[in-house]
Amino acid sequence: MTHPFLALDSASFDLPDGTTLLSSLTEQFDSQHTALVGRNGIGKSVLARLLTGELQPTAGRCIRSGPVFYLPQQVDRLPGETVASLARVKPILEALARIDAGSVDPQDFDLVADQWDLRARLKHALEQAGLGHLDAATPAQQLSGGEAMRVALLGAMLSSADFLILDEPTNHLDGRSRQALSEQLRQWKRGLIVVSHDRALLEQMERIVELSSHGLRSYGGNYSFYAAARAAEQDSAQRDLDHARQALQREERAVREQRERQQRRQAQGARDGKTANQAKILLGRQKERSENSGGRLQQRLEETRQQHREQVRSAAEQLREDATIRLQGPQFSAAAQRRVAQLEDVELPFAPPALRRIDLVITGQQRIGITGPNGSGKSTLLKVIAGEIAPLAGRVSRDPACAWLDQRLATLDPERSAIEQLLAANRTVAPERLRTYLAQIGLDARKGALPTSLLSGGERLKAALACALYADPPARLLLLDEPGNHLDLASVEALEVMLAQYAGALVVVSHDEVFLERLNLTHRLMAGEGGWRLEAS
Structure with missing residues (x-):
């Protein structure tokens, strides 16, 4: 498809215990290479699985233009699996083998579709990745964790999917393999979503989308653009928080002063009442009016103070959850030559x-x-x-x-x-x-x-x-x-x-x-x- 896309339309997802993990997410992804970032536990991997169709939203929907290839963080190497299994090309290679042996089963031809050169493409991809010592039949359990991930990534590149969704693809890769992955992704012209914290990989993305407790927010650039934008947002949020706290302090001070004035007036009224020659019923009414007036004033003051507290809370929520880190220096002498x-x-x-x-x-x-x-x-x-x-x-x-x-x-x-x-x-x-x-x-x-x-x-x-x-x-x-x-x-x-x-x-x-x-x-x-x-x- 010329214009691949994925779309979330008010999509929500609840955990089995009923807790809402993702709420009313609306976003569209196209052929722009996009990174999904966010705090651990916020739901990035769940969102990736929703986009692929592995999970279904509790509410709302996810719309796909075509097939999606999803590569999870952990590539399992199970007994009986091979390099072809890890690359997810085994069914097609087996269909090609049956056709070579004389099969005319339409299902075999449907499986192969237009991938008649898959054997050669897999061999070439393995050689290009420095894995020429492997072939389609190599048992998966003979591979290291890094090799298994690289083979799975090759399978993603060989796929005909409209979209690739890769979940932390560089976690088990060494420097050379990371560079190879970066080059492979540059050559991928269809839709791509990478869940990652690898800043070198994020730097080559065209868009960063951040998932937080507030939902999804798109930043139209690579990691450097995102980091600068987030820093500016945090500076602004800190200023808003400082102003809100100052306003709350002023309001608290005004409340104390107003309460003190009210108490002085009531005390003065009580003293005047003792000396004034007024009927008890009139004095009682004056006291009641004073108390009612004080109660209304106290209610208005409390409402205003609550508004300022809400402003402080709202401003604080916009700051990143991680506080400034300060490490107390260990008490030892780190002599340079020791x-x-x-x-x-x-x-x-x-x-x-x-x-x-x-x-x-x-x-x-x-x-x-x-x-x-x-x-x-x-x-x-x-x-x-x-x-x-x-x-x-x-x-x-x-x-x-x-x-x-x-x-x-x-x-x-x-x-x-x-x-x-x-x-x-x-x-x-x-x-x-x-x-x-x-x-x-x-x-x-x-x-x-x-x-x-x-x-x-x-x-x-x-x-x-x-x-x-x-x-x-x-x-x-x-x-x-x-x-x-x-x-x-x-x-x-x-x-x-x-x-x-x-x-x-x-x-x-x-x-x-x-x-x-x-x-x-x-x-x-x-x-x-x-x-x-x-x-x-």
Whole structure:
């Protein structure tokens, strides 16, 4: 179809327990490449599934011009599945095989339609993606998570859908695969919706649509345009909130002054009544009129004050939910030349031969970003530094105050709250001060008291960092493995602020170049065909 489109017409969606997740959404999507952004838990993936037809709206409708190809966040590699299954081309390839064997079944011809060259196109796509060692029959369980996602993406590109909807497609991809995906999407001329927090990918989009508790809002540009527009909106919302609070304060002051004047008049009237020679019935009527007048005045004042309170509440709602992050500096001296870890003639398990051996010294104020292809041993290297696994050979030494946060945040006890775990990690600081520290990084009293299993991904990461940085002693070496995966934009930005304020040594594995650039790295440790290479940033 020449002009693909998707449209939401007052579409709502209720969860099984009756809670309304999406309410009266109206929006249209065309061939403009569009990104869908929003906080975790706001309903982006549910909205994507509504657009594809996997879910039906509770009310309203979703209109499609033609077929939609939906790629979820997680690509399952089930027993018996193959590369062809992951790419969703297996039925067509099987129909082609039957036709080659002499089938004249009309259903086979209907399945193939105009895709007679699909075998060649799949082979070429695999080779172009650096996956030439795979073929249609390769068992899916032989693929890594990153390879499975890349094969699924190839299937999306090979489809004849009017629309592609990709849900966090870069989460499991390394840098080279992310670049390949970006190029593939540039060549896609039909409708595209990408649910993502990957700012490099968002930068090449033509439109950003934000889903929030207020509904959908469209920004006609890429990520830079969206970020500038949101910053301007937040500045304006902060000014409105400041003005509303000032107006409420003035009104509160006026109410107090008016009440005091009223009380003085009533007191004066009571004194005059005692001395005046008036009949008791007249005095009673005067008192009643005074009380009625005071009651009406009090009602008008309360209504005005309530209006100002509503203005404050409305202005506050327009501000982003994430408060300014302030990290209390750990009380230790991060001497620049002090060694916090050293690897001598270390041989890494599970790593490719070229990347098996490494020598590395990490000092007190180094900030190292580790990059390289999937499967090159980056996560293994972090585990060896942290002491989680032993090297095959060589010697590893590290500062005892070393904290390792893996992608699953296994250091957190899901059944215990952040404040419980922080109190266990630091018995020298007053509990109230530790609660203040949590609040300053975005975990208020309610969230800090919840079991960490009930927190969002960004909140769990903040809790894990707090337990490392506010421990006694605080971590002088922080090891992070893909900390931005599965976080929304606001949480990634909050993480960047926290890590920028951290005074110790930092080693972080990430494929997100924008994230790495914002950490003020001192060095890059790159995994390549020639081995490990450390360079100053």
